Amino acid sequence: MAFDWIRRDKIHKTVILDSSAILMFFEFSVDWKKDLDSLVGSYRLVVPTAVVRELEMLSTHRKYQRKVNAALKLIATFKRIDDPAISADEALMNIAEKTNGIVMTNDIELRKRLKNNHLSIIFLRGRKKLVLEEY
Template sequence: MASSRNEVPVLLDTNFIISSLKFGISLDMIGDLLTRNHRVLVPENVKRELENLDLSGKDEKMRRIAIQLSNHYDTLDLEGPVDEGILMYSKDNGAIVATNDKELRKRLRDNGVTVIYIRNRRYYAIDGNIQNI
């Protein structure tokens, strides 16, 4: 699903959704960081990852809530493995990626992609060029 010309796509990855829930940070806070219209998208393969995670106890409850939460956002079909798909789509479409995955974050930044991440378990922060967002 393509975004409108006036909106910057923001892709959520699996650990960002779960970590946001775990630390009690609302995904709506993403909008507080961006000065430009945006559209939050959850890649279809992120939804599959959430569905296939094998967790127990509180983590399993978070997983179920994360699935419900992800259903409130538009989905995006990406090619290949999750991280590769996110990297390629964000490079090709000027998307921002919301992730706490250190390895993915480094790869995204090395490719000039702006990243939103959780800082100090309390709030979202931006890493990258924010001139146009």
């Protein structure tokens, strides 16, 4: 059964973050909080532990170290959700199905899989604006 969580008479959507979306916050000048407010309204951000592990592995690469460390600091304040899936993509899909959540990602292959499974997606269009595709 899908659900939104309710707090003080407000319905909150669950937005599940992929590593590509988290890194996007530091790569492009996007006011992601403002865009999310206008697209979704009230929401909570969650990060699968598989995505956290993915970012931790990326942090060992010198090329990505600065962005990834900043990303890890940012997501420390977000709720983490455990999922038994081995890959981050599978975890994102499982959590989206269980919570009726919206996956935020820039990964084209993942977006296709989400679309084929009729799961809602938020992605960056034109390096400047977040777009919501609901299914």
